Amino acid sequence: MRDQFGRSITYLRLSVTDRCNYRCRYCMPPEGVPHKAHGDICSLEELRDMAAAAVVCGVRKIRVTGGEPLVRRGVVDLCRMLRALPGVEELCITTNGALLESMAEPLRQAGVDRLNISLDTLRPDRFRAITRLGELADVRRGIRAAEAAGFSHLKLNCVLMGGVNDDETADFVALTRERPWQVRFIELMPMGPCAGWDRDRFVPVIRVLERCPELRSERSQGVAECYRLPGAAGTVGLITPMSHAFCGTCDRIRITADGRLKPCLHSMEEIPLRGLKGTDLTEAVRQGIARKPLGHHLESGSDTGRDMNEIGG
Numbered sequence: 001m002r003d004q005f006g007r008s009i010t011y012l013r014l015s016v017t018d019r020c021n022y023r024c025r026y027c028m029p030p031e032g033v034p035h036k037a038h039g040d041i042c043s044l045e046e047l048r049d050m051a052a053a054a055v056v057c058g059v060r061k062i063r064v065t066g067g068e069p070l071v072r073r074g075v076v077d078l079c080r081m082l083r084a085l086p087g088v089e090e091l092c093i094t095t096n097g098a099l100l101e102s103m104a105e106p107l108r109q110a111g112v113d114r115l116n117i118s119l120d121t122l123r124p125d126r127f128r129a130i131t132r133l134g135e136l137a138d139v140r141r142g143i144r145a146a147e148a149a150g151f152s153h154l155k156l157n158c159v160l161m162g163g164v165n166d167d168e169t170a171d172f173v174a175l176t177r178e179r180p181w182q183v184r185f186i187e188l189m190p191m192g193p194c195a196g197w198d199r200d201r202f203v204p205v206i207r208v209l210e211r212c213p214e215l216r217s218e219r220s221q222g223v224a225e226c227y228r229l230p231g232a233a234g235t236v237g238l239i240t241p242m243s244h245a246f247c248g249t250c251d252r253i254r255i256t257a258d259g260r261l262k263p264c265l266h267s268m269e270e271i272p273l274r275g276l277k278g279t280d281l282t283e284a285v286r287q288g289i290a291r292k293p294l295g296h297h298l299e300s301g302s303d304t305g306r307d308m309n310e311i312g313g
């Protein structure tokens, strides 16, 4: 289905929990998220039905996200249900990788096509400092397990932060020499805990090209501008929500774990989907798509009214 500006909406980001086993400093407060009653979060079947309604409206690709999606009990079953929906062509997950060592194989068996793994640093001490609770070794084991399970073209998402990890860009880029991965540098967006951070932390990802001048431009893939080191197995992606809004070609909608459709990541607007069934549910999704705004105004801050762990990026 097309929205009122003619954009074809084919991509759903489905948040399955707002909880997480990490507390990344830019995403979550140290104490985690306020406890929600069990009934405030959609059941797996409700999430499946909402995704199915989105598929009826033209969605072809679903990304399961969170919070940390792999801490949601039953997430493997949910993935199996989503992949079985007629019309779904691609099922992806964005994860911090902490639980992948044991879950990569079951997720592959459930039909997950691709994995994005978030990784902001390659240094164990820094990893602990950024995530507050994480161990880099767990993620490294998770990455190996993902490859062994058949997720060969992994995407590694690195949020670039001035004075925190921007001295590691060349190390990240070097990972692509041997592995067929895409290392994606993402601009930090001023939301939630990082909304008031010092401006120096918000680094344009184009700086990666200054630090790695040997990178050569390739054809863009979705929101990522792509580059490759000469002869490298993998690629480097630059994702620029801050310095270059890609709203004009936005093809996505989002559904939160409490069952609200967000037509735009940075808008307050939400359409409640819980309790709706059949054509009422499909109609609500249609309305959400129709109400997608033309763009965001991130340079003056996000209006989203939620933290990133509730929406899923």
Ligand code: SAM
Pocket: 020, 026, 027, 065, 066, 067, 068, 069, 094, 095, 096, 116, 117, 118, 157, 159, 186, 187, 188, 189, 190, 191, 194, 308, 309, 311, 312, 313
């Ligand atoms: N827990 C999973 C993970 O970290 O991959 C999935 C959810 S997380 C909210 C999705 C993505 O959003 C991660 O890659 C994370 O780094 C990114 N993210 C969170 N807050 C952000 C912010 N303020 N600006 C840019 N990216 C952000």
Ligand code: SF4
Pocket: 020, 021, 022, 023, 024, 027, 028, 066, 067, 068, 096, 118, 308, 309
């Ligand atoms: Fe958790 Fe992902 Fe947010 Fe980090 S970015 S706190 S891993 S939801």
